[in-house]
Amino acid sequence: MKGFVLLSVIVSVFPAVHMTLIFVYGTLKKDQPNYLLMRNPDNGQAEFVAHARTVERYPLVIATKNNIPFLLNVPETGQRIQGEIYSVDKKMLDFLDEFEECPELYQRTTVQLEVQDGPKSGSIIKAFMYSTTTYEPEWLQKPTYESYNASGDHGLRYVP
Template sequence: MAHIFVYGTLKKGQPNYFRMEDADKGQAEFLAHARTVEQYPLVIATKYNIPFLLNVPGKGQRVYGELYNVDQKMLEFLDKFEGCPQRYQRTEVRLEVQDGNGEGENKLKPGSIVEAFMYSTTAYQPDWLQNPTYENYNAYGNPGLNYVLPEDRSTEL
C-alpha cells in the first residue's frame, strides 16, 4: 500500500473521482484532508483547463487535497492515468494532516506530518509560472476555467 496525495480532478466531488472508487482499478482508502508543507504552484493550463502542480517547491501556495492509501493495482492505474513519467512524475511530498478519517493504524492526527506521493510536473510551458496559483482546486469553481473531461478532448494538449 502507498500513500497518494490528490489535489485536482481525483478529489471527492471532482470529475475524475469516480476513478478512485472503481474497484476494477484497485483499492483507494481515504485517510485525511491534508495540505503540502511547502508551497507549490498549482495552476490551471491548456485549452482543457487541466490542474497542474508544478514541481517548483517554494513558489505558489500550500496546496490542499486528499490523502489516500492505495494498493499496487490502483497505483499502476494512477501512473497510467496521470501519464507518468512523461506528463507527470510521481514525487514525494510532505503533508500536514488537516483531519483524519482512517481507523486503527491508518488513523492520522490533525497537525501531524506525513509523507506521500503526488503527481507533479517539470514538463510545463515557461509561461505557466505566470498563471494564477491556487491553494484548492475546484473543476467547477473558476468561471471560464471549467475542466474538460478526457473523453471530450481532441488528442492534443
C-alpha cells in the same frame, strides 16, 4: 505448535496487501470530475485517509485548452496546496501512474503533508503526489490556487 501451523496457513492464504499513500489535489478529489476512477474497484483499492495540505508551497495552475490542474514541481513558489490523502494498493497505484501519464507528463514524487483532520491531525507525513517539471514557461505567470475545484470561481471549465 498447532497455533503456529494455523497462523502459517492463514498468512499464506491471506497475504498482507501493501498500501501506498497518495496525495491528490485536482480532478481525482471527492466531488471532482475524475473521482469515480478512485472508487472503481476495477482500478484497484483506494481508501480515504485524511485531508491535508503541502508543507512546502507549489504553483497549482490551470492550463491547456482542457483546463487541466497542474502542480508544477517548483517548490517554494505558489501556495500550500490542499488535497486528500488516499491509501492505495499496487493495482490502483499502477492505474494512477498510467492515468497521470507517469513519467512522461507527470512524475510521482514524495511530498511532506500536514494532516488537517482525523486522529493524526496536525502531524506531518510523507506521501506520493503527481507533479510536473515539464510545462510551458508562461504557466509560471498564471494565477495559482491553494485548492482546485472544477466548478470554482476561476471560470475555467475542465474538459475531460
